[in-house]
Amino acid sequence: MKKFLTDIHTHSKYSFDGQSELAEMLAVAHGKGIDFYGVSEHFDYDLLCLPVLPRGLTDAEAYFHGARRLQGDYEGAMNVLVGAEFSYADDEKAHRAYEETYKKYRPDFIVNSVHTLHGEDYYDGGCYYTTGGNGDRVLRDKREVYEEYLGLVERSLLVSYPYDIVGHIGYVTRYAPYADASMPYEEYAARFDVILKTIVGKNKILEANTSVRDKTFLPTVDIFRRYFELGGRNVSLASDAHGVDRIAEKREEAVRKLKAIGFTHVTVPCKGEYIKLEM
Ligand SMILES: [Zn+2]
Numbered sequence: 388m389k390k391f392l393t394d395i396h397t398h399s400k401y402s403f404d405g406q407s408e409l410a411e412m413l414a415v416a417h418g419k420g421i422d423f424y425g426v427s428e429h430f431d432y433d434l435l436c437l438p439v440l441p442r443g444l445t446d447a448e449a450y451f452h453g454a455r456r457l458q459g460d461y462e463g464a465m466n467v468l469v470g471a472e473f474s475y476a477d478d479e480k481a482h483r484a485y486e487e488t489y490k491k492y493r494p495d496f497i498v499n500s501v502h503t504l505h506g507e508d509y510y511d512g513g514c515y516y517t518t519g520g521n522g523d524r525v526l527r528d529k530r531e532v533y534e535e536y537l538g539l540v541e542r543s544l545l546v547s548y549p550y551d552i553v554g555h556i557g558y559v560t561r562y563a564p565y566a567d568a569s570m571p572y573e574e575y576a577a578r579f580d581v582i583l584k585t586i587v588g589k590n591k592i593l594e595a596n597t598s599v600r601d602k603t604f605l606p607t608v609d610i611f612r613r614y615f616e617l618g619g620r621n622v623s624l625a626s627d628a629h630g631v632d633r634i635a636e637k638r639e640e641a642v643r644k645l646k647a648i649g650f651t652h653v654t655v656p657c658k659g660e661y662i663k664l665e666m
């Protein structure tokens with residue numbers, strides 16, 4: 388039986404941090420024999436909660452127009468999915484903006500991710516610190532930071548706008564300055580159980596995101612194992628590539644680890660339908 392290659396969660400220069408043009412990304416993906424390739428440019432309306440926008444946002448009109456044209460060009464050669472990555476915030480303004488984007492452009496799929504706390508990206512490092520009595524920068528307690536992050540993830544699952552994939556759970560660990568930055572299931576079991584049961588109950592897809600330095604993917608294997616125990620079967624494979632060099636990175640290693648847990652299929656979301664493909 389044919390094995391399908393999928394990479395559902397990638398960016399291009401339409402995103403602020405993309406390194407390659409979308410046309411280049413698609414040419415390389417096609418060259419690698421990818422069957423389903425999902426583009427999910429950043430829609431960072433979480434930043435609308437800030438008094439001043441810190442940078443430009445993805446030009447939705449240009450992106451959907453350009454990507455739909457390229458999608459047509461690849462018809463019959465590679466399934467290109469024109470999607471979006473929505474960055475969650477505890478902010479009604481952001482939720483409304485996502486609803487409007489969904490209605491206007493009907494992305495083929497949506498990745499819902501947590502990147503920021505009060506508009507500040509974990510990537511920038513500030514979320515891990517507080518200001519001490521003498522004005523010094525003080526490292527916050529890891530447990531407090533991680534619990535706060537998992538609370539954001541929990542609430543992100545309950546949004547009114549549609550989404551298919553829960554993106555990179557564990558993002559907070561990627562940039563954490565702690566000597567041991569891990570977030571094992573057993574230490575945060577109560578939080579993870581609420582999150583994983585919600586994903587199962589809502590029939591969403593848990594993403595295995597291979598854009599992580601010292602591991603195969605995020606969330607970690609122990610969390611996928613618990614998800615499987617709780618009845619979760621929808622998983623997606625995501626390189627989160629921002630340039631041509633990382634498309635489908637670590638895919639085989641990721642498949643091996645997911646299969647060892649018991650997963651047999653990847654789930655590809657497209658226009659509200661789930662396509663199940665043997666891993
Ligand atoms: Zn992301």
Ligand SMILES: [Zn+2]
Nearest residue numbers: 396398472627
């Ligand atoms: Zn991404």
